[in-house]
Amino acid sequence: MGFFKKLFSGKQKESLDSGLEKSRTNVFQKLARVFTGKRKVDESLLEELEEALISADVGVDTTMKVLDRMRRRARFEAFVEVEELYQMLRDEIAGLFSEGAGASESTTYQLPGATPDFPTVIMVVGVNGVGKTTTIGKLAHRFKSEGHSVLLGAADTFRAAAIEQLEVWAGRAGVPIISQHMGADPAAVAFDTLQAAVSRKSDVVIIDTAGRLHNKRGLMEELTKIRRVMDKVVPGAPHEVLLVLDGSTGQNAVEQAKQFAQATDVSGLVLTKLDGTAKGGVVLAISDQLHIPVRFIGVGEKMEDLQDFHVLEFIDSLLPENFSDGMASVTES
Secondary structure (H helix, E strand, C coil): CCCCCCCCCHHHHHHHHHHCHHHHHHHHHHHHCCCCCCEECCHHHHHHHHHHHHHCCCCHHHHHHHHHHHHHHHCCCCEECHHHHHHHHHHHHHHHHHCCHHHCCCCCCCCCCCCCCCCEEEEEECCCCCCHHHHHHHHHHHHHHCCCCEEEEECCCCCHHHHHHHHHHHHHHCCCEECCCCCCCHHHHHHHHHHHHHHHCCCEEEEECCCCCCCHHHHHHHHHHHHHHHHHHCCCCCCEEEEEEEHHHCHHHHHHHHHHHHHCCCCEEEEECHHHCCCCCHHHHHHHHCCCCEEEEECCCCHHHEEECCHHHHHHHHCCCCHHHHHHHHHHC
C-alpha cells in the first residue's frame, strides 16, 4: 500500500527500534499464537487477533477499527500464508493512521507562536513520576542545540524536590532558570519567568507546573491563573500545553490524559519511558482515541532519546517489515 516512508535518519531509527524492543517482543509473543501456518481470514482468526492486540495495549477502540478494516478486506481473501496475513495487519494499522492527524508528513517539531518581540511559551503538565522534569530538561537541550535561547520556569512550587530537580536539569542542559521557594505562588513564578524572558530576548520559555490531579477543580483554577498572568506578559501564552504521560502505565495513561484534557487545554502529548516497558502499543491507542497530537516520545535515557513522534515510523519499528524479523525478537528474549 505504500504507507511507510523512511523519514528518520539511520541513527534516529536505530534508537527508536532499540527503545521499542520490549514492546515489539510483547506484540510478537501475542501474534505468534495467532499467525500459525496457513490460515483463512475469518471470524475465528479475527477474534484471536482482537484478543492479541488488546492484550498488547493497542486498546479496544483502536483494535476494533483495525479489525473492521480487515473484515472488509477479508471478503476478497482466501487462505493466506503467515507473511501475507502479517502484511495485511500491518497495512491496515498503517492505513488507519495514515487517514488521521497522526500521519503528518513533518517529523520535526516546529515551535509555535514565535515572534521577533516575544518568546514561544510552552507549559508542561503531568502527574508526579511520569518523567515531566526529565522531559523539560531534554526539550531545553534540544531547543538550545537548535540555536535557540531557552529559559526555564520552576512553577511547580508544591514540592521542594521539584524545584531542585529542575535546577539540576537546567544545569545539564546549560540553560538559565527562574525559581522561588517552595510554597511560592506558581503564577508569580510564571510571571517573573516571562518578564525575564522578554527582557533577555529569549526564544523559548518552558514552564513546569505542579504534578497532581487529585482535585481537577483545584488544578484547573491553578492552571487558569498561570495562563492568565502569562498572557499579560506574552500575548497568547502559553502557545503549547504539553501533557507528559508515562507509557509504562498502559491504558491508565489514556484515562489520565482524558482527565487532564478536562482540566486544561492540552495541545500536545509526550509519551515517556517507552524503552523500559512492553506496553508501547498504548501509543497507538492514545494517538487514535484522544484527538490530541503526540509531539514526542521518550525511548531512552540520553538527551537525544526524546524523539519527534511520527506514527508510521513508530508502527514500522513496532511491527517490522518482515514477520520473521519480529519473531526473532521473541526467540532472543
